Amino acid sequence: MAKEKNISWDYSPAPENTSHVKVKERYELYIDGKFVKPESAKYFDTVSPSTGKKLASIAYGNEKDVDKAVKAARNAYVNIWSKMSGAERGKYIYRIARLMQERARELSVIESMDSGKAIRESRDVDVPLACNHFFYYAGWADKLEYAFPNRKVESLGVAGQIIPWNFPILMAAWKIAPALATGNTIVIKPAETTPLTAMKLAEIIHDSGLPAGVVNVVTGYGDTGAAIVNHNDVDKIAFTGSTGVGKIIQKAIAGTKKKATLELGGKSANIILEDAPLDQAVEGIINGIFFNQGHVCCAGSRLLVQESVADKVIRKLKRRMETLVVGDPLDKNTDVGAINSKEQLDIIKKYVSIGLEEGATMHQISCNIPKNGYFFAPTIFTDVAQSSTIVKEEIFGPVLTVQTFRTVDEAIQKANNSEYGLAAGVWTDKGSRIFNLTTKLNAGVIWANTYNKFDPASPFGGYKESGFGREGGLHGLNAYVKLR
Amino acid sequence: MERLEVLKTYKIYIGGKFPRTESGRYYTPENKKGEQLGNICLASRKDVRNAVVAARKAFGGWAERSAFNRSQILYRIAEMLEGRKAQFIDELIFQGVSHKEANSEVEMSIDRLIYYAGWCDKINQVMGSVNPVSSSHFNFSVTEPTGVVGVVPDGSSSLIGLISLVAPVIASGNTCVVLSSEAMPLCSITFAEALATSDVPGGVVNILTGMRNEMLQPLATHMDVNAMAYAGNKTEEIKMLDESSALNLKRINKYQENWMNRDMQDLYFITDFCEVKTTWHPIENIGGATSNY
Amino acid sequence: MNRDKGMRKDFFFDPSNSPVVDKVGVEERVSRFQKRSIKKESKLQGLKMILNMIDLTTLEGKDTEGKVKQMCFKAKHLHDSYPGLPTVAAVCVYPSMVKTAKLAVRGSGVKVASVSTAFPSGQAPLEVKLTDTKFAVESGADEIDMVISRGRFLKGDYNFVYDEIAAIKNACGKARLKVILETGELVTLDDVRKASDIAIHAGADFIKTSTGKISPAATLQVTYTMLEAIRDYYDETGIMIGMKPAGGISNSKLALHNLVMVKEVLGSMWLSNEWFRFGASSLANDVLMQILKTETGIYQSGDYFSID
Missing domain, CATH: 3.40.605.10 (Aldehyde Dehydrogenase; Chain A, domain 1)
Incomplete structure (x- = not known):
């Protein structure tokens, strides 16, 4: 494997020009x-x-x-x-x-x-x-x-x-x-x-x-x-x-x-079936939970992935997470900016420690997180259950829980087993299966083979709580x- | 010798069955002349609970029936009512309604069911939409039933107030728990009997008789009830309903309508108990082929 | 690295198991790469890498020894007035020009790649394709760029395509084999992915998008899809496969976005001409102009950079 050398090629800072912006005192x-x-x-x-x-x-x-x-x-x-x-x-x-x-x-x-x-x-x-x-x-x-x-x-x-x-x-x-x-x-x-x-x-x-x-x-x-x-x-x-x-x-x-x-609020399920376009599904997971630092009411914060592809999806997901740039919100290359406030950062940290206390396995990306300001590394939790606190409650941060399922019915049940009903994601290549899922999921917005898409012409809002x-x-x- | 009339036992209707109230209690409402209407079940909190359980159990199946099938079933209910027309009229008269009014109330009830029967498979054609989003996605919205609905007619009528709320509620696929008129409960139970013979799956409509002030609160606060259809103007009740909504974001719809008005029926009574679901899917755009080939 | 020379023993490979690809999702992913802002040092470093990854190409019916020699000179001397520039990775020519090219680049480290297998259509019997390949190898080609039989592929004759690649790989000897999918003729990304998997499993050292004769050629979407195939194969086997987008990459920005994509999909290991190439003829000058502009801050004119 002599050829496997790493060439270091990093993106130089590319800050947005702020000189034309006027903020009054x-x-x-x-x-x-x-x-x-x-x-x-x-x-x-x-x-x-x-x-x-x-x-x-x-x-x-x-x-x-x-x-x-x-x-x-x-x-x-x-x-x-x-x-x-x-x-x-x-x-x-x-x-x-x-x-x-x-x-x-x-x-x-x-x-x-x-x-x-x-x-x-x-x-x-x-x-x-x-x-x-x-x-x-x-x-x-x-x-x-x-x-x-x-x-x-x-x-x-x-x-x-x-x-x-x-x-x-x-x-x-x-x-x-x-x-x-x-x-x-x-x-x-x-x-x-x-x-x-x-x-x-x-x-x-x-x-x-x-x-x-x-x-x-x-x-x-x-x-x-x-x-x-x-x-x-x-x-x-x-x-x-x-x-x-x-x-x-x-x-x-x-x-x-x-x-x-x-x-x-919401605690929306993002469901990945084994026949899904997996690389795009991984992108959907990333968009689902790390868009806007996870401060999204319809965030796909509960990943439900079919057991037959779970290892593969998690491997791909972790690798994709490594390419996320966390840092200065004004840098054009930043993917994940700052947590909105100290209060919210504390809430996220609290949930993460609850997750760890309840025995879940945490994975965070390895990049450097800025020391000043409020930042939190994109995080996923595996080894969680439907009854885990971090699976049930809205965290409103870049924290994803990963559960597996075996059958479509199980996925629907787990997805609907929530007081919330804002959104859901479904990933499968089979059209008839998409409609089965989209019909049975209790959510106001369903993204099939996509996630976190918005448009003025598209109604948005939730079921249940x-x-x-x-x-x-x-x-x-x-x-x-x-x-x- | 004159034949001895067989008196009817009025029971509550839960999950397609006619149990007596679990409490074993009853009450005997009287008409204006002071005649007893019968021994009517005085349903308890637990009956409310059982009825909600039955409604929840029936929800998935009813909502997933084809709209066309629901339409036929609603029409079938109307047919059953037509067959029992005389009985309803007798009961209304017995409960103090004039002959003429009784006749028109029953006819109105039947026609209203037929009106809503026709809506079942048209709701989404009118209220659904294909939304032209800017990105390469197909995006459409449909209405779906909200779930289990608590139906509380105003109690001033025995039949039309109930039909006017139940029909739009179940047309889209909701199931419901109905509190029948305290003073005039007879038609609600006869209606239940019509339902039981009209292909409506058990649990889609559950009907409880008894004291409204005893049943309304457990129904309105029930965490598995998704919406309430309330007819009336009692300030205390309305406040309680609104507050109960804070428990589980129950949808509260309040009406003060004259149901004997022929126009007091429309699509919006149906969509008050619907949720809008919007679905997105990518549209692949490949190569140079366009639709104007 | 334990790789069989020639036919690889991938007994469990079944092209019908190739993953499906959602094109709209790919477009979104690709637009994220395009939004990376590459400035200053990272831009300069990227541009130099790009130069060093170029397969300077002439594949025309009217090619002559004279034309090839001039191109080879350019390959070695990109812009001598600016010291410290790398050479391109290789020159890419028809088999008949390999000898000329080999001689012209001798001692420079620049490799000679030859297209073969009845390039660009591939519409010839296997015997002819083998002869074509052997001729190029014997003439000194370091690398062979073959085309797959797209007609047979679209017909669903995947075994034929696989066997053909394996046979050519066998004929390559020590030369590295690049397999051209001609994605512009495959059209869907699902087929791009499937053809990538077939090529990789059949023995490709590199997979390459296009001949340059068909448009669209190396779109970012196609390259991205092929990179994911390489990634998945590496995850399964630990074996690295190279990637060569070719055709349509004529400016620095697009080339930089390709690099971003390689870095984020495959990782920095692939950021050398050992594993990544650009098949291009006009890219080099644009990159040179950008390098000069980045260093001096002054916008450049084409008149100051030699053609071919």
């Missing part, structure tokens, strides 16, 4: 078409999770601010937005989409700075999808009667929207675009760790000339969100986040007229209308 609330100081006069820091350094001060909105925002939204709804024709509404939304496209790279860079996600993803996935979402829904604004045959469509009023930190601008787009298209006005609260792109979007919305009060952005923590949920004059709550908080919201609005859509309502596509309109 301080961001105010966006209420009634103006950037205003918070009533509390309090600000909090948003930090870059890859360096731990402060990026900007962010206004801490309280109940009074939320009230102002809701009033502005109500006023805009009654006097302007609900009276405007769908076609005109659509044109505003198109305009927002275009302005976002023009500033796409800036948005991507800020997103990566603030959230820790790799620039490759914010640039190629988050931001383009966010723009496209506005484009898609813009076109619906004057065509709503086609979406609901035999009914008259009416808007709801003021929508309170609370979005998570894993896809900050994309989730803002998922919430804002359909709500505007259907004629609602908005009070939206971005997550406390990732407010920057929402504020940039507020600037874009401001620049678009959208009437004051139609979209209001109130930054803050959980209590700010609670103020939105509990406000009497909010007609609709749209929330994306943990199942725990989703249940609190559901309880809080019990007995009120508020309509809710909740897009919550993964929430209710759909976002995206024709079905996503339903969340923001009442039918007469």
Whole structure:
């Protein structure tokens, strides 16, 4: 084996240019078409999770601010937005989409700075999808009667929207675009760790000339969100986040007229059958769990692989993991960026130690993990069972559990044996088998021979405790209308 | 000599069988004239539990029936009702409904079943979609039944309120546990008897008689119930239902409709108890061959 | 390394067991390679590796000794004004030109590869193909680039294809055998994978995408699929097989992405001309221009780099 020498050829750092990006020292609330100081006069820091350094001060909105925002939204709804024709509404939304496209790279860079996600993803996935979402829904604004045959469509009023930190601008787009298209006005609260792109979007919305009060952005923590949920004059709550908080919201609005859509957690199974295109399946596993550091509600966090190919798949998977580049989110070669916050890193570490305590076998990639900032090495656990904590509970990090199965029935049972039902992956070359599985899996999104694909035209949302309502596509309109 | 009439024993309906309540209890509702309607089973929490178990067991099979087959079965239910029309009318009258109203309620119930029978194999043609995604994937959405549904008619009618909720719920493949009208339970059990002879698999519809305030809470909080169909306007009940949703993200659908309105039926009553499932699959694009060859 | 010279004894090989390949998935994987940003030192190192992996090729009906000699001179002297550059790996010619080429590159370390087996169509009897191969080997070829019988392959006659490769391997003696699949004629990636497996198991030292006469040739998708076949064979047997994409790789960026793919699929062990080659005629100058640009920061003109 004399010829087997290793040539060392590493990728030099390829940092994204940040010189054109402007982050202000301080961001105010966006209420009634103006950037205003918070009533509390309090600000909090948003930090870059890859360096731990402060990026900007962010206004801490309280109940009074939320009230102002809701009033502005109500006023805009009654006097302007609900009276405007769908076609005109659509044109505003198109305009927002275009302005976002023009500033796409800036948005991507800020997103990566603030959230820790790799620039490759914010640039190629988050931001383009966010723009496209506005484009898609813009076109619906004057065509709503086609979406609901035999009914008259009416808007709801003021929508309170609370979005998570894993896809900050994309989730803002998922919430804002359909709500505007259907004629609602908005009070939206971005997550406390990732407010920057929402504020940039507020600037874009401001620049678009959208009437004051139609979209209001109130930054803050959980209590700010609670103020939105509990406000009497909010007609609709749209929330994306943990199942725990989703249940609190559901309880809080019990007995009120508020309509809710909740897009919550998941523990989705990615099922590899023996006849699958294995190399592409391995890629699907990687995409499924390491995309966005595993901070994905529909992450394929439970790998179910048929025993006859398990060794092969695990071998291929481990090798593929070794090629993942973990590090600076702004480096164009980074595959896995920073964990969003210290809190989340602690949660991931806690689950990993539970996994080890419960006797699972851990494998992590060997590359160097940056010392500063919040990083976690892509990790897989074998020797786990359906009853293992790390198999049952959502970790929301780059941690995969690997179980094997023998028959298709066993795979379906194991996949469905969960309180969640957000997504599932199925890998097999046989068409009839795909349909057997996709029909029987209890999940709102099923990826067959692919994983973690998103599109504005494609409805997204879960079964069971993964929430209710759909976002995206024709079905996503339903969340923001009442039918007469 | 006049023949002695044989009185009917009203029992609850669980898993296609007619057991008595496990509690052995009964109640005797009276009509407006003060006549006793009969000894009606006073179902317990445990009956609720048993009914949910039966509904869950029946779910997979019912949901996987072909839509066409479900359609035929719903039509068959209507046929059975038509055959028992006189009995339903008698029961309605006995429970205090005028002859004319009883007649139209039964006819409306039968027609409503036929309406929903026709929907079974059309739901996905109207509500499903092929979604034109930008990447090289085939992407489509279909509706699927949510699962086990708790059906709570408002209790002001004996038959139409129940039919108006049960039919859309089961049309898409859900199974259900129904709380019959406390004051007017007779038609629900006769309806169960029609179901038992109309090819509906056991467990698809389970019907319990008894006290609503005793059964509603265990049904609404049951972790294996996926959705609730509630008709009524009782603030306390609605709050309790909404709160119970926080346990397992139960889908709560609330109605205040006049079911005797002929138009009070449509596809959206069906899709209220459906989930949208979206499936992706790659489309291989090979070589230079295009579809305009 | 215990490899039989000539026919390998792979009794359990069955081409119908070749893995299926999902093309859309491959396209996604490949786009990830293309998104690798190769800058500065890693770019310079990569470009020099590429030069050293090139099989400088002329395969034309109008080839003459004169043309071949000039190409061989270029192979040895890529750009003398810039010191420290490697030579290309080999020159690739028709059998009739092997003697000329061999003489022209003598002492330089540059190998001589010869196409054979009725290149490029392969539509000739085995006897002719064997004679063709033996002639090239006896003329001094270090490497033989054979073509498979695509017609027989597409007909499902896998045993024929396998036996033919094995027979040619036998005739190669010490020369290393590259097996050209002509993937542009196989069309699907499933067939690319199957043909790769057949070639590897039948005795190929290298598998090669294309003759250069058919388009599409060495697409990243095809090369990736073949690399996975090499990877799987290595996992099973511990035996390394070489890879040669040929045709259509005319610029540095594409060549760098090929290297990225080799590194990430097979590993750094394959990053030498012992195991990886580019079959190309115009690639070398583009790489040279890129090297100069990377070193000096100044964009280059073709007039300063010798053709052929």
